[in-house]
Amino acid sequence: MERTVAAVLDATLLLLSEVGYRQLTIGLVSERSGVARSTIYRYWKNVPELAIAAFDFALGxxxxxxxxxxxxxxxxxxxxxxxxxxxxxxxxxxxxxxxxxxxxxxxxxxxxxxxxxxxxxxxxxxxxxxxxxxxxxxxxxxxxxxxxxxxxxxxxxxxxxxxxxxxxxxxxxxxxxxxxxxxxxxxx
Structure with a gap:
């Protein structure tokens, strides 16, 4: 479970730095992380929550x-x-x-x-x-x-x-x- 969350957050951070927030989608995060969309939605309701979680994760x-x-x-x-x-x-x-x-x-x-x-x-x-x-x-x-x-x-x-x-x-x-x-x- 922790590895899945880390993979999603890492992928989100990379995408934020590459394509920016406006282009960020759960689909892109799913593709980049290899984690199913349904699994991502179990942890985060939407892109804003996911982006904030990734930001917090990056700070350590x-x-x-x-x-x-x-x-x-x-x-x-x-x-x-x-x-x-x-x-x-x-x-x-x-x-x-x-x-x-x-x-x-x-x-x-x-x-x-x-x-x-x-x-x-x-x-x-x-x-x-x-x-x-x-x-x-x-x-x-x-x-x-x-x-x-x-x-x-x-x-x-x-x-x-x-x-x-x-x-x-x-x-x-x-x-x-x-x-x-x-x-x-x-x-x-």
Missing amino acids: PRSPAPDTGDVRRDLINIYERLAVALKRSIWGRALPSLIEATRNEPAFAGLLPRLADQRREGSRRRLLKAIEQGELRPDADPEWILDTLTGLLYFRLLVSGTDMREPGMIDWAVDSVLSQVSTGKRPD
């Missing part, structure tokens, strides 16, 4: 956000791991067609934002804990922090094409954001 398993007691170190760790995940070539090639689908496909509305929200939950909890412990100011907005740090990597992936793992860049970005919201206090 969710790992818990680190909690070393130092929010700076934890954010650097989180964003270094994200840069590695984003660097995966199939993920980077499939992402533009998934963004297009989010903008143009009514059945796709809300799926990608929900996936992103789920992926951010551990980081959000880590930031809230830093606020509770006085490491970050009470008015620090975890969503703004996450948007700012994540946005840098997505810009490099989708727009500039520059290295997301440029030495010192993630440290600089984290330090820049924390300079706005840090209390300078270390948790007990």
Whole structure:
């Protein structure tokens, strides 16, 4: 069963990168993966659900956000791991067609934002804990922090094409954001 699901998701990612979302069909996925359409429909109701599942699969398993007691170190760790995940070539090639689908496909509305929200939950909890412990100011907005740090990597992936793992860049970005919201206090 796991091999079947993996074959379908791999085929979906390849097709997204080759033909784009608008051309993606269950029939094409069936042909590419060698898995019957009926089996594919047992797991996913439609192309949007399948595409989102493939996108999630490409990112790999969710790992818990680190909690070393130092929010700076934890954010650097989180964003270094994200840069590695984003660097995966199939993920980077499939992402533009998934963004297009989010903008143009009514059945796709809300799926990608929900996936992103789920992926951010551990980081959000880590930031809230830093606020509770006085490491970050009470008015620090975890969503703004996450948007700012994540946005840098997505810009490099989708727009500039520059290295997301440029030495010192993630440290600089984290330090820049924390300079706005840090209390300078270390948790007990």
